Amino acid sequence: MIVEAHLTINASKAAVWAATTDIANLAQLLSGVEKIEVVHKPATGLLGLRWRETRILFGKPATVEKWITEAKENEYYTTRAEDSGFVFITTNRISGSDGSVTLTGIHETQPQGFAARLKSLPMVFFKGVIKKAILQDLNDIKKDVELGRGAYTERLTIPHMDHEIVLTAESPYAYGSADSPTPLVEEYFLGEDGYLPSSRHRITVRSGDTILASRVLLASGGASGVHEHSAFVRDNTCFVAVGPFVCALELPMLRLLWHTCTDTATCFGVYDAPGYQSIISHGEFQIARLSYSGQLLWSESGKEIFTEGFELHQHHAEAIDFDGTRYRFELETGHSNIVAA
Numbered sequence: 001m002i003v004e005a006h007l008t009i010n011a012s013k014a015a016v017w018a019a020t021t022d023i024a025n026l027a028q029l030l031s032g033v034e035k036i037e038v039v040h041k042p043a044t045g046l047l048g049l050r051w052r053e054t055r056i057l058f059g060k061p062a063t064v065e066k067w068i069t070e071a072k073e074n075e076y077y078t079t080r081a082e083d084s085g086f087v088f089i090t091t092n093r094i095s096g097s098d099g100s101v102t103l104t105g106i107h108e109t110q111p112q113g114f115a116a117r118l119k120s121l122p123m124v125f126f127k128g129v130i131k132k133a134i135l136q137d138l139n140d141i142k143k144d145v146e147l148g149r150g151a152y153t154e155r156l157t158i159p160h161m162d163h164e165i166v167l168t169a170e171s172p173y174a175y176g177s178a179d180s181p182t183p184l185v186e187e188y189f190l191g192e193d194g195y196l197p198s199s200r201h202r203i204t205v206r207s208g209d210t211i212l213a214s215r216v217l218l219a220s221g222g223a224s225g226v227h228e229h230s231a232f233v234r235d236n237t238c239f240v241a242v243g244p245f246v247c248a249l250e251l252p253m254l255r256l257l258w259h260t261c262t263d264t265a266t267c268f269g270v271y272d273a274p275g276y277q278s279i280i281s282h283g284e285f286q287i288a289r290l291s292y293s294g295q296l297l298w299s300e301s302g303k304e305i306f307t308e309g310f311e312l313h314q315h316h317a318e319a320i321d322f323d324g325t326r327y328r329f330e331l332e333t334g335h336s337n338i339v340a341a
Contacts, residue, residue, distance in 0.1 A: 003127050005134040006104040006322065008284060008307050010225030010266065011145045013074045013094050016101050019141050020092050021077065023051055030140045032133055034061060046071040055133075064088070085112050095308060099227030100268040100284075102307040102322060103141060105134040146223045156226050160233045163207050163252055167240065169226045170200035170216060190245045190259045191220030198223040199243040201230075205252045213254040219243025222266030222284060229269030229282070234292065239279055241267040246281055246290060258294035262286065265305075271312040276331050280317055282310040287319050287329050287336075298334030302327050 009016055019029065027036045035054040042048040050067040064081045071077035076093040089108040096102040107130055146169075158165040189197065197218035204214040221244035224230070231240040236251045244267055247259035263283025271280040273289070278297065281288040284306060288299040306327075308320035317329045318339070326340040 001109045001127065002106065003108075003130045003134065004104065004106045005131050005138060006102055007135070007138050007142060008096070008222075008266070008305065009101045009103055009142045009145055010099060010223055010268070011101060012098040012227070013096075013101055015145050016094055016103055016141065017074045019145050020094075020103070021046060023049060026053070029144055030137050032056070032136050032140075035063075039065065040067075046077055066090075086110065087112060097309060099225050099229065100282075100307050100310075103138055105138055107134060142223075146225060156228060156230050158231065158233055158238070160238075160251065163205050163212065165231070165233065165238055165251070166204045166206065167226050167231050168202050168204075170202050186214060187216045187218055188247070188256050188259075189218045190242060190247060191218075195220035197243075201226060201240065201242050203231075203238070203240065203249065203254060205254060207252075212252045215249070215254045215256075217242045217247065219245050221245075221261075222263075224266050224268070227269070229271065232270060232272050234272055234274070237292070239270050239272075241270045241281070243267070244283070246270055246279060246294075248292075248294060260290055260294045260296055262288040262290065262296065262299070268306075269310065271317075273312065273331055275314060278331070280312055280331070282306065282317075282319065287317060287327075287334075289331065289334060300329055300334045300336050302336070 024038055027033045032055055037052040040050040046068045052063055052065050054061050054063040064083050066079045066081045069078050069080050078091045081088040087110040091106040093104040156167040199219045201217045205212040219242045224243050238249045240247050244261050244263045245259045246262050248257040250257055262281035263286050265284040267281050267283050269282045273280050279290040286299045286301050289297045302321045304321035304323050306319040307322050311318045315331055320326050327336050328339045329336045
């Protein structure tokens with residue numbers, strides 16, 4: 001029996017890898033793990049790392065010994081465990097690109113012998129429970145990395161005229177509360193009232209050592225990270241992806257000109273298409289084209305989420321979904337077709 005789940009993390013592959021392979025501290029990272037006891041640590045690398053892992057299953061603690069049998073840095077590692085006539089194979093796999101990383105958890109149960117096969121028959125009814133546990137682990141990792149407790153430092157610097165524009169991911173705080181690192185007047189909240197922000201990006205304009213302006217962009221919806229395609233500058237406007245929104249800020253004082261929701265979950269990145277006087281949004285669910293004034297010109301989706309890559313060409317954009325299907329979107333109309341599956 002194989003159970004699989006996946007989600008998208010707005011960070012770098014290195015940050016996700018660092019979080020998932022920090023085995024000694026899994027009990028602090030994963031809410032479903034009660035205790036970790038490292039049994040053997042290899043001199044180098046992950047291969048051969050062995051530990052005892054205790055989880056609460058059906059209200060009772062259950063401990064199993066695991067060890068890593070395969071590993072490729074920043075791509076995947078596989079563990080094996082044996083208990084009561086069963087072999088359990090678990091793989092954590094990382095794919096996609098920095099800023100749009102797909103983390104996949106795969107759990108395989110292999111009965112050994114006739115008696116174990118008989119016992120495995122009712123296990124099909126627990127697939128939902130296993131998938132829920134996998135998703136909980138993935139979400140715990142996503143939260144840890146995206147909220148800044150992981151190893152990823154999210155920062156983008158854009159030179160512009162005599163200025164420097166710096167975009168960074170802020171640590172979490174309550175919107176408008178006393179523990180906010182900036183006063184409320186320096187915050188722009190993009191989203192509906194009643195929803196807490198999931199993305200917090202600080203944008204600062206500097207001239208030498210002088211800060212000309214600084215704002216915090218907050219957005220509800222899917223959390224976004226900061227990477228090379230999180231913003232670009234055209235003329236005296238900085239266009240930024242935050243949460244499911246694209247927003248425009250007037251330079252150098254960072255006055256908010258407009259914001260437009262471009263995706264039902266998260267906008268992974270923004271790209272300049274000057275030949276079409278447009279912005280192209282790479283979203284988790286939608287590829288979209290906007291005018292420089294924020295008007296949504298078209299929006300198109302695919303069969304799966306667009307997590308495996310995105311490229312902007314002169315007259316078209318190409319996006320690859322989670323299943324590896326490559327779509328081509330004409331910039332003029334948004335018309336799409338599958339070019340490789």
